[in-house]
Amino acid sequence: MAEELILDTTLTKAEKYRQLLPQIEALTTGEPDLTANLANTAAALRQAFGFFWVGFYLVKGEELVLGPFQGPIACTRIRHGKGVCGASWAQATTLLVPDVEQFPGHIACSSESKSEIVVPILKNGQVVAVLDVDSDQLNDFDSADQHALEQLMQLAATWF
Numbered sequence: 092m093a094e095e096l097i098l099d100t101t102l103t104k105a106e107k108y109r110q111l112l113p114q115i116e117a118l119t120t121g122e123p124d125l126t127a128n129l130a131n132t133a134a135a136l137r138q139a140f141g142f143f144w145v146g147f148y149l150v151k152g153e154e155l156v157l158g159p160f161q162g163p164i165a166c167t168r169i170r171h172g173k174g175v176c177g178a179s180w181a182q183a184t185t186l187l188v189p190d191v192e193q194f195p196g197h198i199a200c201s202s203e204s205k206s207e208i209v210v211p212i213l214k215n216g217q218v219v220a221v222l223d224v225d226s227d228q229l230n231d232f233d234s235a236d237q238h239a240l241e242q243l244m245q246l247a248a249t250w251f
């Protein structure tokens with residue numbers, strides 16, 4: 092296992108993801124513990140991109156429950172369909188929110204969060220968790236984030 096991430100700051104965002112994803116794969120390959128893999132993934136994403144908040148919510152019954160994350164403390168439970176995370180779970184699809192104040196029912200864990208992307212993790216067609224990434228800048232996520240994070244969440248699905 093690599094002890095340090097290689098992060099070239101001169102790269103474009105898409106290139107950074109291309110550099111990072113194989114490193115996350117190497118870091119998690121052979122490790123059977125879900126918490127360990129989710130925790131290192133959250134840390135690697137925050138370290139590479141400096142996101143305000145990055146973490147996982149796990150499906151437990153009728154709710155999402157806070158899992159491994161990096162950043163300020165956050166809401167612990169989110170009901171099905173509620174907020175961006177609950178909507179992504181209900182729709183089993185990625186949600187890109189350029190301005191969280193314009194998203195009906197957005198759950199404000201922090202007033203500093205301005206834009207957000209939520210990517211579901213699907214196992215056998217069922218959402219088992221979501222990745223939530225928040226930025227303190229408006230309109231901070233685009234199709235490059237969506238493409239790379241969806242690819243990463245396909246890897247994450249193998250940990251469940």
Ligand code: SME
Nearest residue numbers: 165174175176197198200
């Ligand atoms: N904003 C999210 C809640 C989670 S926090 O941002 C960490 C939502 O609306 O689902």
